[in-house]
Amino acid sequence: MAENTTPDVAPTKKGRLKLIIMLVVVVILAIVLSVVGTLWFLGGSLPGMEADGGEGANEMAEESFEPSTYLELDKALVTTVQAEGRQRYAQVYLAMEATDPQALAAARLHLPLIRSQLVMALGNSEFDRLQTPEGRRGLADKMLTTVNEVLDQEGEPVIKRVLFRNFVVQ
Structure with a gap:
């Protein structure tokens, strides 16, 4: 009689299907572990889990941010500046920045x-x-110190920064 020598195809497909399913499960597990590890290292929290600081840490971070308010001086500061025996002019438009609105009210x-x-x-x-960026930064720092000294003498809160809106020397 004739013997059946053809290989059985079904077991090969079954073994291949198991291999594919195992690879998919391993890849999904690797992705999930990667996401969880990244969140843990960055200090994030997963839904349903609280971070080390809990809700209080997030509230503290939100409370520490205070938006700035500004006071713009409408009129420019204009004065003469000496340069090698010659008179030059400087014109500066300023704005003052503070996180405390009372400081700007006091400055006004x-x-x-x-x-x-x-x-x-x-x-x-x-x-x-005054023609160099470093010199203008130094002048801004000097002006900040000047404004804060005046406000401190009057017993008022201080401002955060003096900003140049327009700066001209000629």
Whole structure:
């Protein structure tokens, strides 16, 4: 009689199907572990799980942010600056930044004194130095110190920064 020598195809397909299913499960498991590991290293939290700080840590981070408010000086500060025996002019439009609105209200109240002190600070600057970015940053720091000294003398809260809106020297 004739023997059946053809290989049985069904067991090969069954073994291949198991291999594919196992590979898919391993890949999905690797992706899930990667996401969980990344969240853990970055300090994030998974849905249903609380981070180490719980809800209080997120609230504290949100409470620490305070938006800035600004006071723009409408009129420019204009003064002469000495440069190698020659008179030059400097014109600066300023804005003041603070996180405390009371500081800007105090600056608005004492604006005549602040403007006078700022004009003197600008007039005492060197013309060559005002033409460099470092010199303008130094002037902004000097003006911040001047404004905060005036506000401190009056017992008011201080401002955060002095910003140049427009800066011209000629």
